[in-house]
Amino acid sequence: MNSINESPKNILIARARLGEGPCWHSQKQLLYWVDIYNHRVHEFNPKTGEQKFFDVGEVVGCLAPVGTNRFVLALRHHLAFLDTSNGEVTPIIEVEEEQPSDIRLNDGKCDAVGRFWFGSMSTSGADARLFRYDPDGSLHVVLTGLTVSNGLGWSPDQSTFYLTDSPLKKIYAFDFDLESGNISNQRVFAEINIDGVPDGLTVDRDGCIWSAIWDGWCIVKFDPSGKEMTRIAMPVQRPTCCVFGNQDLATLYVTTASVGLSEEEIQKSFYSGDLFSLSTTTSGMPTYEFAG
Template identity: 35%
Template sequence: MTDLSFIKPECLWELGGTLLEGACWDAAASVLWFVDIKKKHIHGFNPATGARDTWNTPDQPGFVLPRASGGLVVGMPFGLYHFAPETGSFTRLTSVEADRVGNRLNDGFTDATGRVWFGSMDDGEKADSGAFYHWTGGDPVRVLDGICITNGPATSPDGKILYHTDTLGQTLYAADIQADGSIANRRVFAKIGKDEGYPDGMAVDAEGCVWTGLFFGWGIRRYAPDGTLLGFVRFPVSSITKLAFGGPDLKTVYATTANKGLSAQQLAEQPLAGGLFTFQSPVAGLPPAKVRA
């Protein structure tokens, strides 16, 4: 086990967010981007200047990813959109799941080639209507179907393995990425115990280890490339939704959290729930990429 028990995450921004998600480090701008799905917000935090910016979105944003040509790509119900922070404007790039009216987009990730991986889910969190896609421009390509809550796309350092999460199934999966972007040999990477929380967003570090936030699980787990549990970072709030490695050395971890589903008593006991947190990792993350399309 890697000793991570000494780490004490600190709250950077007390947002009281309902469902913060999509933490994504923009190295060029030195900005941490993330969303509040239920409040329909995009947030940007600059740790160097302390600047905190918030924009309203026309629908529930599942993720936000920096784009090589400028601006950001935002996943919202039924489409991927270009977002221009300087004007606050949204322009549709492509349609997604126009036929699945109860769905919304959830977590997303840009791999080292600039390809976007993202998932959809049943907004009511009941039907197995969610799917996984990749996108490099044009129409998104569906690579997996039949999951209720999709989460956590990330890739191994060599770009050959896709990791993703079936949140309600409490299972993390690994699959081999083929030359055409399809996936093969999908297998169980790790299982979360019945009373240990629900795996949410993830990130991979420079050693190839997988870090995953736990909804109702009070922290973040770190797994070895073979799926062995290596360590746990405990948080003062119960639901951690996504993490990103950032900062000049990629050792600053930023983590989004949520207060969704908490009772009045639980909210009183977790006053920082729904905030943006940070801690220093002993291991660096992988360099973030920008969307090439």
């Protein structure tokens, strides 16, 4: 069954180094995403094509909305709030200050009751972790022993939590208790058996997982059992993450990266770092807000 109505469209010539973490702000009908190494939070209006960015001063791994004009950010080693009305960044809490310098915070998003989940990544081994920051200000280490904590999300019925460990080429599933925020029963949901590694993901209303495949030139859609359903070719080598947006949540927005590509690879993947969209035959889950 075909899941898309059209080929991917380049909707913003962004030339990001490492575009990541798109989230759809339903109230404002705007797309927000980060360019990690350029230290930017981007705001994009699909209807008008207008875009602007906020320089947050350091590496920014991910973000989640907090009401109308605020976002919670995972920066290199701490969390902060960004006020998009004036660009002010306010630190919240240190997270990885005692860890080696090769560890930084990475992908994240909020669950349905407004807790902020985010992970770290390590370049030297299984030293990364998954965290949960609750609206009461408490920080919890949820999982250890990861290499690159990435691509996370929840099933529509909130019974399953998904988490990607990119270098292992695996997406894990866990039993999820929405009330307590606890996860259990870790198992492999899907293994990526093609070139490339799984990066960010999103979940649609049917419980299917859409995973961006870094160095794989594609988005892979899995059914709720972990079986591959569709492989959507992308015109760039490094798609990084995706999210459903627009009024009907039926448009898939895809961030991409140019970082680390050789001149030859850039010629083959000329639009790397730009923002893309796809019209789909399904619809996604809303982007949940932080409740703090």
